[in-house]
Amino acid sequence: MKANIMYEAGDVRVEDVPKPQLEESTDSVLKVVAACICGSDLHPYRHMHADEQGGGEPMGHEVIGRIEEMGSGVTDFKKGDLVVVPFAYGDNTCPYCQEGLQTSCVNGGFMSGCQAEYVRIPQAQGSMFKLPDEIGDDSPLLPSLLTISDVYGTGYHAAVMGGVNENTTVTVVGDGAVGLLAVLSAKKLGARKIILMGRHKERTDLGVEFGATDVVSERGDEGIAKVHELTNGEGTHVVLECVGLMPAYDMSVGVVRPGGVISRVGAPQYEEAGVGFASLFRHNITLTGGPAPTRAYMDELLPDILDGSLNPGRVFDVTMGIDDVPEGYRAMNDREALKVLVKP
């Protein structure tokens, strides 16, 4: 079968590899119906060093697929079921999963290899989420349904961890797919003011359609000043940091209101950051967030998609076949594409 493998920064190749097999009784194998390229895939695309042994990384962690095979421990599904899988697999039964923190599952891990024709799903019983039988492989709802695997669930996690509600003002840092869906999530949770910080007009325009009340295209100190202008000098109660780079962290510290919350879902590309008196401590700023347990939110996010009231799949602006994934990386990296849907 065909799969996309990354060897080092800028080097993604479509290759013929063996079709994945069941390895554990808890596995399933899916025939991929829809996958995609994630903003977080661009971090290795920019910075990955070649493995000295010449090995590559099977790419892709978001997938909708039809069940091709199941191990004996996977009992609540039947072959041919259409399922969506969270980017972090897990058994959905351990104490952390029961608390809704599937990303810390004791039997969990992160998906890989979804930008392919078939993919193996570990802990399939707990990870797979069945989609309604009436959804076909060419359903116009597929892009939106795929977003609950990662980007929509991740934006929603940011908003939930930030404590967004009808009494909070919100700044969203970043106009990538997660940032835009953090806007949608903040709107869904009732935020009355949603300031989107982003520089790409076609993206922030979509953000406004998703519910942003203001757009700030300036960055750094200028951007911070602009948010203060929009908030009576106070900053916003909640900041949803959807980038993961140091300048985004510093900007978040700059725009958060005393007593407020910075909720991060952009995987941090740094380890140390300011947390002392000058940054977080003086005004009781809370720092929260992490990898989103998107499995926990699927039941909640599905209805609005099925009834058409929300359309998070609009973050996909390009659809490509499996052979075009390397070109998809290039297009996203050059910001020609916001997010690439892959249909094998």
Add this chain to the structure above:
Amino acid sequence: MKANIMYEAGDVRVEDVPKPQLEESTDSVLKVVAACICGSDLHPYRHMHADEQGGGEPMGHEVIGRIEEMGSGVTDFKKGDLVVVPFAYGDNTCPYCQEGLQTSCVNGGFMSGCQAEYVRIPQAQGSMFKLPDEIGDDSPLLPSLLTISDVYGTGYHAAVMGGVNENTTVTVVGDGAVGLLAVLSAKKLGARKIILMGRHKERTDLGVEFGATDVVSERGDEGIAKVHELTNGEGTHVVLECVGLMPAYDMSVGVVRPGGVISRVGAPQYEEAGVGFASLFRHNITLTGGPAPTRAYMDELLPDILDGSLNPGRVFDVTMGIDDVPEGYRAMNDREALKVLVKP
């Protein structure tokens, strides 16, 4: 009048200085009935550099006193009233104060000069908290009442911000007065397991009386391993960091459970710290806390003290006169005293 002034590390002097006067209509002047030395006063006592102009810092930020004078803007009190004042003064009317975050009051600041015979209170109307008329200057309740100015309110803030309740397990890092009162606070809020990390047996013994269920005297990796042993390998839901030094931060990261909260009230003596994938992000750890708005908790903490059911004043193990304060600093710094009460 006599006041204690710090000139540089290790140099505190009792001096004759002018009695403070009303400077603003919102001020009051108190005759000090009880003050104390704070663990946070030891940071400058260890590290303060001499001012090139030769100026010193009037020390002390916790006080109970009788109103000697009031400006025209102070209307809800009468001369002679016994009041306790939070270590952070504020108007108690601005938006932050109304939300219970008096430490971010737009007209606020931090108290100083309480280790003296008289002290000026800015924003007196909002800062002063009247104690019942039956409390005399020699009431045995005075030590406990003084703790709501800072250390008890600060320990309580840690527990509140950490979300401590009957379903949470708690680690308290630090066996100073704030750490011990964080134990008391966690107990008051119903925590079922409270692990106190501290090395000083006479202090941790008091911690056990305050409600600690376990004591871990090891530090660093050994201490972390011990907490994991006590918690089925998971760590605790909440960590109350009551020290403010880097090793305490790292230990907090080591003992917090996935999805848990680190609540800091020890003023951080560092600015940068680990917050990335390896420390906070991977398992959705929340970092919270800051200077405690102790004014916000006074109504809540008073009744248990007045009826004798809680005795947070036990953290005071030495009482000294105003002339002995320099010796009090030395004793606390050398860990001969846990916390020094000052009775002018």
